[in-house]
Amino acid sequence: QLQLVESGGGVVQPGESLRLSCAASGFTFSNFGIHWVRQAPGKGLEWVMFISYDGITKNYEDSMRGRLSISRDNSRNTLSLQMNALTPDDTAVYYCAKSGSSNYYIDVWGKGTAVTVSS
Amino acid sequence: QSVLTQPPSVSAAPGQKVTISCSGSTSNIGNSYVSWYQQLPGTAPKLLIYDNYKRPSGIPARFSGSKSGTSATLGITGLQTGDEADYYCGTWDFSLSGVVFGGGTKLTVL
Numbered sequence: 553q554l555q556l557v558e559s560g561g562g563v564v565q566p567g568e569s570l571r572l573s574c575a576a577s578g579f580t581f582s583n584f585g586i587h588w589v590r591q592a593p594g595k596g597l598e599w600v601m602f603i604s605y606d607g608i609t610k611n612y613e614d615s616m617r618g619r620l621s622i623s624r625d626n627s628r629n630t631l632s633l634q635m636n637a638l639t640p641d642d643t644a645v646y647y648c649a650k651s652g653s654s655n656y657y658i659d660v661w662g663k664g665t666a667v668t669v670s671s
Numbered sequence: 672q673s674v675l676t677q678p679p680s681v682s683a684a685p686g687q688k689v690t691i692s693c694s695g696s697t698s699n700i701g702n703s704y705v706s707w708y709q710q711l712p713g714t715a716p717k718l719l720i721y722d723n724y725k726r727p728s729g730i731p732a733r734f735s736g737s738k739s740g741t742s743a744t745l746g747i748t749g750l751q752t753g754d755e756a757d758y759y760c761g762t763w764d765f766s767l768s769g770v771v772f773g774g775g776t777k778l779t780v781l
Contacts, residue, residue, distance in 0.1 A: 587770060589716075596673065597708070597716065597759050599770040611768050652721055656763040656770070657706035659727060661715040 554578040554660045556648045561665030566639055572665060574631040574648035579660075582606075582626035585651035587658055588633055590644035590667075600646070602655060603631065638669045674699060675760055677773035684781050687750050691776045693743045693760030699771055703763045705743040707736055710757045710775075719758075720745065750780050 560572040574586065588600040600620070602611045607624045621634040631648065645664040652659035676694040683689040693705065707720040718727050720736035723743065735746040743760055760773040 589770075589772075596757075596775040597710075597761075597772040599761075599772060602769065613769055614767070647715060652706075652718070654704070654722075656704050657718065657721045657761065658708075658716075658770075659718050659721065661717065663715050 554650070556650060556660060556662035558646065558648045558662045558665035561646065561667045563668045563670060564638055565671050566669055568638055568669075569634065569636045570638060570667060572633040572635065572646055572648075572667075574633070574662065576629045576631070576650070579650070581629040585609075585655045586624065586631055587649045587651065588622075589647045589649055589658070589661075590642075591647070591664075592641075592644040595644075598644070601633075602651075604655070635667075638667075640669050643667060643669050673774040674764060674767070674771040675762070675773035677758075677760060677776045679774070680777045680779065682779040682781055683750055685750050685752060688746065688748045689750060689778065690747075691745045691758050691760075691778070693745070693773050695741050695743075695762065695771075697741060698766040699741075699762045699764040700738065700743055701741040702765060705736065705738050706761045707734075707743075707745045708759045708761065709754075710759065712756070716759065747778070752780050754778060755780050 557575045585604045624631040647664045648662040649658040650660040704722045708716040710716040723738040724736045757775045764771045
C-alpha cells in the first residue's frame, strides 16, 4: 500500500544541522510532489516546504527559508531534507507527505520523525 | 497565529451532528481548494476531504465539506466516540506560495 517512512530525527543542540530522509513505496514516486509538515509538541500543523515531482519547484515556509536544502532521487524513491542552524523552535515531529492530484492538498502522510533541539 | 481561523473546540453528543468552520481570505480559501484532515490522538493526520467537498475512498459519507467565499465548513453527522480527534483545514495561499493550515479544532463527543 502507499507508504512514506521518515527517518533521521533525533536530539541536536542549537545551531546544529540534521538530515531527514523519506522513503516512498506503493505509488509512482516520480509523479507526485512531496510536502514536509511539522507539529510542535501540543501544537497544530505547520507546513514547512514543498518539492515538485521533478524536483524543480521548491516552496518554503518563510521562517525556514535559507535554512533548508532538499533533494529527491526519483530512481530510488527517496527524498532528503537538510535542516541547518536549528533552534529550539524547530523542535517538532516532521511529517513527509504526498501531494494529491493537485499540490494543494496531502493525501498520504508518513508516521513522522521527531526532532528535538535542546542544549 | 494561523492564517486560517478555526474554533479551538466543538462538542456534541453521540449520534448528533457537528460543524467546524474555517475562515480565510481571498489569497487562500477564496481562490483555492480546501482540504480537511483528522488527527486521532498520537497518530499522523489523515485526509478526510479534498477539493472542498470530495471524499477519498474509504471516508464515510458522514463526513462532508463545503466552501462559500473565503470560508469553509466540515460537517460530521452520526457522531461516534471514535470521531474524537483534532480536525484541521488546509489550503494553498497564493501570497505566501505555500500550504496554510488552520489552528485545529478539538472535537469532543460527549
